[in-house]
Every structure is written in structure tokens, then in C-alpha cells.
Amino acid sequence: MDCKATEKKLIFYIENTLPKGESSVVQDHLSTCSACSQKLAYLQETLSYIETEKALTPKPFLYTRTIGRMQQQVVPEKLGGVKWLKPLAVAAALLVGLFFGFWMGQSSVTQPLPDPDIVYEVAYIFHEAPMEQVEALFLEDIF
Known part of the structure; x- marks a missing residue:
């Protein structure tokens, strides 16, 4: 008999539930x-x-003490039923932050640009004028 077959029958050998022939074969192998x-x-x-x-x-x-300890550990979980409150508060704070962020972003948008024809005329004037005159024009307005 090989080792694998013997290992499968060891528990039955210990409990004396093997037939006589198999028991003697296992005994010989052992x-x-x-x-x-x-x-x-x-x-x-x-x-x-x-x-x-x-x-x-x-x-x-x-048994009584074990059950008592298990019930004591369950009681704090019943009182801790506000576990959902913290994630809800965090989610609400994020939503409020997003709302105010978008609102502030919309309110800080600059006024629309002036009429493109006017911008083009000013650019055309500066383009034709020599550089010294443009600098003088700026200096006259400041002082």
C-alpha cells in the first residue's frame, strides 16, 4: 500500500472502523x-x-456572562446611530463650497469688452503713429 492511500485511512484506523483486512494492510505499512x-x-x-x-x-x-458582554458591546452601536450624520455634514459642506465657488466665479467675470470697432480704431491709430508720438501721448495724459 502506498502512503497516500494509508494517509486517507489513518483516521479510520485510529477509530477502529476499518475492515480487518484493510486494518492489517495499514498496520503493515505503518x-x-x-x-x-x-x-x-x-x-x-x-x-x-x-x-x-x-x-x-x-x-x-x-454562558450568561458571555451573552451579557455581547449585549454590552451592542448597546453602544445602538446609541451611535448618528454615524450617518458625519458623512452627511461633509457632503453638505462640499456642496455649499461648490455652490459658493461657482457663484464667486460668476460674479467676478469682467464686464464685456467694448465694441470691437472702437478697439480696432484705437489700434489703427496707434499703428500708424510713430513710436515717439505714442509715448508722448501717454505722457501727456498722465501729467
Whole structure:
């Protein structure tokens, strides 16, 4: 018998639920294979640990104390029902900020440009005048 087949039957071997023929084949394999023997020992140790844990009796009122602690942890969640209020306030603040941002952007738009014909005439006048006269024109208006 190979190791894979033996590993599949180890739990049944421990519980003595294998037929006699298969049990003797597993026993023969375990006597020759150290790896499977180690797995059997590990499995037996694990099962014995589980059995000792099952045998322990819980302390009195363990269930009552556990349920009481669980209920105490649920109570703050009921009182903390305003958890939705903080995200709502943040969303409202963002919307108000966006509204005022757009409003301020619209109110700061400059007045429309003057008539394009007038702008063209001024540009045409400056284009034909020599540079010194343009500078003198600016200086006369300032002083």
C-alpha cells in the first residue's frame, strides 16, 4: 500500500472502523514507513488533545456572562446611530463650497469688452503713429 492511500485511512484506523483486512494492510505499512507512522502519532496526539478539551467543564454562568458582554458591546452601536450624520455634514459642506465657488466665479467675470470697432480704431491709430508720438501721448495724459 502506498502512503497516500494509508494517509486517507489513518483516521479510520485510529477509530477502529476499518475492515480487518484493510486494518492489517495499514498496520503493515505503518511498521515499514516512518513518515506515515509520524503522521499517525501526530493525528493521535491531536485527537487526544481534542478529547481532553471536550472533557473540561465550563465554569458556572459562563454562558450568561458571555451573552451579557455581547449585549454590552451592542448597546453602544445602538446609541451611535448618528454615524450617518458625519458623512452627511461633509457632503453638505462640499456642496455649499461648490455652490459658493461657482457663484464667486460668476460674479467676478469682467464686464464685456467694448465694441470691437472702437478697439480696432484705437489700434489703427496707434499703428500708424510713430513710436515717439505714442509715448508722448501717454505722457501727456498722465501729467
